[in-house]
Amino acid sequence: MATNLREELKAKKQAYVQDEIIAAAARLFAERGIRAVTIDDIASSLGYTKSVVYYYFKNKNQVLWEIFNRIHEAWLSDMQVIVAQDIPPDQKLAALIRQHALNVMDRTEWTAIFFRDQSELTEAQQATVAERKRTFDRNFRDTYMAGVKAGMFKDIPAAVIASGIVGMCNQTHVWFKKGKGLSAADIADHFTSIILDGCRA
Amino acid sequence: MATNLREELKAKKQAYVQDEIIAAAARLFAERGIRAVTIDDIASSLGYTKSVVYYYFKNKNQVLWEIFNRIHEAWLSDMQVIVAQDIPPDQKLAALIRQHALNVMDRTEWTAIFFRDQSELTEAQQATVAERKRTFDRNFRDTYMAGVKAGMFKDIPAAVIASGIVGMCNQTHVWFKKGKGLSAADIADHFTSIILDGCRA
DNA sequence: ATATTTTTCGACCAATGCGTCAGTTCAGTC
């Protein structure tokens, strides 16, 4: 069908422009916070006018929400792969730390937005975020608790460990600069080693 | 002098109302971010009108800046006390971690504002913040490096350690709730023990 | 009681920025 093909092409093109807009928005949001960024700012940083953004997105909130969805998708899917592996708890925890640290440092803007602009989401959206966050934390906690049971880790409340580790990784978004100082991989390795040695029974 | 006394009384009263306004503002800023809070919001949360806030502060920025100054003053002065002590590096590092974790958890709003609204400050103010931050980090780094020299700690880049530790503590502002779960003191102790064990050579 | 100083009020202005809409341009199609 010719119409079908056209539809497809249209969708692809639209997806491309949407990606472009989201990337530009993320850059600006991360730097200044969503409230300080106008739709005009986003548009003109791409050489467009405001109306173009409104052609591709319903409103500002939808742009932000799309960013959140992409963050979660990336983080959680990476995590699932590791959780599904059949390896001992200490190796699993190490992999989780490393992966999360790398994820944050790979896209520091996302993390900045995640923490800074969460309160700009609707109630319903915030509830979804909270739910996903719980899933995320639970995987860390469960892995740690498995390690405690196996006698590998100190018997410390898993919630504290999980929050501490995740917090350490998340805050890298504030100070890590690509190409400056240590590489993301090195930092991730150091973090992993400190935490694991610190947790061993 | 009668006039002198009156001045003094006036100053005290004004300082009191200023504190009140700053506390209210901090609560709201932390929750929603400065841009999402109007001067009216701050005033009416205290039963005042907007003009009262403008009577005590020049503008919105001055309210924010005052909050930043109080954060810094509290954090840095606590830190100075510890740094000045003549104790071995591992004990000093432990004290630094514990103190900072406690400070953050004691006033989670402040930390939220510190990270969220820094970009709302003027260039000059941001430069001042950056300078204070450097001082803060340097104390962590120096303490760690002293520990490495003394053969107590692993020879890992001190910048990574410092950033990791501070990050871990700072992020508590996101999840720690007074009176819920573990106490701030317990969490601080756990953090200290994990990091110190993780760092020992 | 009156004068003076401090504090508070409420109306107002100007700027900003979200979101809308009627139209224009342009590529592909019949």
Next chain:
DNA sequence: GACTGAACTGACGCATTGGTCGAAAAATAT
């Protein structure tokens, strides 16, 4: 070469909000 639908424009309405200002009210002094 007329038609169609997608992509884009520019101007506008409208609500919000930072900040100002003159006056009222409250407190204090004389």
